Amino acid sequence: MRILEDSNTLDPVTSMGENGNGKLAMVVFSGTMDRLMPVGILASGAVAMGMDVDIFLTFWGLQAFSKRAQGAPPKFSGDYADMAPMFAEVMKKKNVPSPIETLKTAKKLGNVTIHACTMTMDLLGQTKGDFIDVVDRTTGVGEFMDLAKDAKMTLFI
Amino acid sequence: MAAEEVKVTRVVDARGSVCPGPLMALIGAVREQKVGDVIAVYSGDTGSRTDIPLWIKKAGHEMIGVRDRTGYAEFVVRKTR
Numbered sequence: 001m002r003i004l005e006d007s008n009t010l011d012p013v014t015s016m017g018e019n020g021n022g023k024l025a026m027v028v029f030s031g032t033m034d035r036l037m038p039v040g041i042l043a044s045g046a047v048a049m050g051m052d053v054d055i056f057l058t059f060w061g062l063q064a065f066s067k068r069a070q071g072a073p074p075k076f077s078g079d080y081a082d083m084a085p086m087f088a089e090v091m092k093k094k095n096v097p098s099p100i101e102t103l104k105t106a107k108k109l110g111n112v113t114i115h116a117c118t119m120t121m122d123l124l125g126q127t128k129g130d131f132i133d134v135v136d137r138t139t140g141v142g143e144f145m146d147l148a149k150d151a152k153m154t155l156f157i
Numbered sequence: 158m159a160a161e162e163v164k165v166t167r168v169v170d171a172r173g174s175v176c177p178g179p180l181m182a183l184i185g186a187v188r189e190q191k192v193g194d195v196i197a198v199y200s201g202d203t204g205s206r207t208d209i210p211l212w213i214k215k216a217g218h219e220m221i222g223v224r225d226r227t228g229y230a231e232f233v234v235r236k237t238r
Contacts, residue, residue, distance in 0.1 A: 044177045
């Protein structure tokens with residue numbers, strides 16, 4: 001038990017055991033702020049409760065993690081276009097961390113793996129180097145499904 | 158034990174941080190401290206009211222108490238493992 005606690009990279013605080021609290025899998029298809037915000041927040045909540053997290057970034061979700069996209073003003077889904085300026089202002093005023101910052105914090109505290117969809121990358125001629133460091137690895141959909149089948153919950157965002 | 162009687166080892170001021178910021182700040186601080194240390198976290202976030210006590214319980218630490226302050230709450234926890 002002592003050894004597990006000392007070497008446990010999953011959650012040394014809670015030390016509730018590897019995968020003892022299950023796993024959250026998320027497929028992140030959308031790349032707008034209104035969809036990325038919950039990705040960071042839900043990943044944080046899962047990590048806090050000792051869960052592992054696997055995030056599969058695909059299409060627009062993946063593009064939000066490209067180096068090119070960084071620093072650009074946040075985009076919102078057309079569904080919320082009328083509320084976007086107000087929301088962006090509130091986020092700035094209340095110092096709300098970006099989804100990427102939130103994910104970085106979650107990664108520091110727990111076992112969060114961020115996967116880049118190889119199919120999207122092939123279509124757009126992208127390589128892992130086109131994405132920011134928070135992206136851990138490139139993964140095919142088959143391998144991701146193999147990871148997700150053991151998850152307690154899977155979300156498509 | 159009343160929170161007043163406990164010597165706080167470390168204060169984490171997470172006021173102004175939105176959910177789940179204060180909880181994550183507390184987890185990071187608990188991880189860095191030694192067993193037996195007492196950590197106080199200040200949070201103005203409503204979610205902390207339920208999230209922080211739940212996490213402390215799940216993580217097996219000791220919830221010493223919660224104190225209402227003006228515009229925020231102070232959660233006091235002892236790292237027990």
